[in-house]
Amino acid sequence: xxxxxxxxxxxxTCGGCDVAALADIVFWPIALDFKKHHVEAxxxxxxxxxxxNGAVRSSEHEEMAHLLRAKSKAMVAFGACACFGGIPALxxxxxxxxxxxxxxxxxxxxDNPNKVFPQTKTKVAEGxxxxxxxxxTVLALGQVVDVQYYIPGCPPTVPIIxxxxxxxxxxxxxxxxAVIAGEKTLCDECPRKKEEKKIARIYRSHELIPVPEKCxxxxxxxxxxxxTRGGCGALCINANMPCRGCFGPxxxxxxxxxxxxxxxxxxxxxxxxxxxARMVDEMVDPAGTFYRFGMSTSMLKRKR
Amino acid sequence: MPLLKKMLAQFGxxxxxxxxxxxxxxxxxxxxxxxxxxxxxxRKLGPxxxxxxxxxxx
Numbered sequence: 001x002x003x004x005x006x007x008x009x010x011x012x013t014c015g016g017c018d019v020a021a022l023a024d025i026v027f028w029p030i031a032l033d034f035k036k037h038h039v040e041a042x043x044x045x046x047x048x049x050x051x052x053n054g055a056v057r058s059s060e061h062e063e064m065a066h067l068l069r070a071k072s073k074a075m076v077a078f079g080a081c082a083c084f085g086g087i088p089a090l091x092x093x094x095x096x097x098x099x100x101x102x103x104x105x106x107x108x109x110x111d112n113p114n115k116v117f118p119q120t121k122t123k124v125a126e127g128x129x130x131x132x133x134x135x136x137t138v139l140a141l142g143q144v145v146d147v148q149y150y151i152p153g154c155p156p157t158v159p160i161i162x163x164x165x166x167x168x169x170x171x172x173x174x175x176x177x178a179v180i181a182g183e184k185t186l187c188d189e190c191p192r193k194k195e196e197k198k199i200a201r202i203y204r205s206h207e208l209i210p211v212p213e214k215c216x217x218x219x220x221x222x223x224x225x226x227x228t229r230g231g232c233g234a235l236c237i238n239a240n241m242p243c244r245g246c247f248g249p250x251x252x253x254x255x256x257x258x259x260x261x262x263x264x265x266x267x268x269x270x271x272x273x274x275x276x277a278r279m280v281d282e283m284v285d286p287a288g289t290f291y292r293f294g295m296s297t298s299m300l301k302r303k304r
Numbered sequence: 305m306p307l308l309k310k311m312l313a314q315f316g317x318x319x320x321x322x323x324x325x326x327x328x329x330x331x332x333x334x335x336x337x338x339x340x341x342x343x344x345x346x347r348k349l350g351p352x353x354x355x356x357x358x359x360x361x362x
Contacts, residue, residue, distance in 0.1 A: 285314075303316040
């Protein structure tokens with residue numbers, strides 16, 4: 001059997017997915033000096049599988065996505081950013097010019113009296129210097145190229161990665177389009193005791209140390225379990241932390257944030273408008289919380 | 305509804321574009337009045353910007 005050709009690439013992301021996939025490789029000089037022209041020189045579909053982590057938010061990401069798509073038999077969105085936009089897609093609540101303004105002008109650590117911003121093209125004596133162009137909107141990989149498989153998570157968990165490796169090695173990959181994770185919501189798999197879901201106060205994680213056995217939502221913590229796909233092994237829940245939603249929406253749910261908003265609103269216990277207003281105040285950043293990982297693939301996709 | 309409106313505001317969707325009201329089947333006139341009022345309100349707000357002003361890949 002020919003050796004499997006595997007590609008890995010990262011775009012707008014933190015690098016945690018690479019760490020999850022490669023945690024055991026500590027030194028490998030022969031393998032780690034690939035350049036773009038090496039990929040360009042490959043035949044189409046020469047790579048068996050590309051694991052792509054990171055969202056797509058610049059002309060460079062887009063170019064690499066198309067290049068690797070052409071050279072790969074299977075393109076895999078690896079991790080929450082590639083699947084749904086992830087944390088970088090919170091940038092969709094703002095835009096490029098506001099981000100540049102913050103980073104290069106108003107950030108306390110910026111000293112930029114001449115208001116110099118990065119340019120995609122700069123003339124110097126030796127010729128033109130170029131940089132990729134950053135976009136206003138952060139996209140998920142599947143919004144730019146065809147994707148065969150989705151492996152969610154921030155980062156994907158080791159058991160899921162092993163399952164995928166086994167499937168690849170045994171030539172037993174699921175049908176294209178599959179999300180390789182659980183098939184139910186996290187709530188379905190959650191080991192905590194659920195009693196009556198009614199809450200009169202919302203707590204943020206730093207305001208409360210929750211009781212370990214009881215449903216976190218019932219204790220007033222915004223746990224994304226009802227609107228999130230399971231299969232993660234309830235890692236955060238078992239560490240006494242509410243789910244943040246990194247496995248994306250469960251099967252059959254299109255918009256994770258809308259689902260969570262509806263789940264939360266239906267358990268609010270408030271007797272008058274004043275109390276409702278207080279509870280709405282307690283929910284400090286609803287959009288950023290409900291769409292923490294799912295902004296790119298949400299119905300609204302970005303701030304209007 | 306107040307939570308939904310707070311969230312939609314973060315998405316840049318104006319308050320006037322969303323409304324929830326209860327009208328009984330027998331309140332035909334009130335139904336017409338509420339729809340007229342909503343239509344006028346949205347007309348005043350002008351066209352909804354589907355791209356959010358995003359220049360590329362909006």
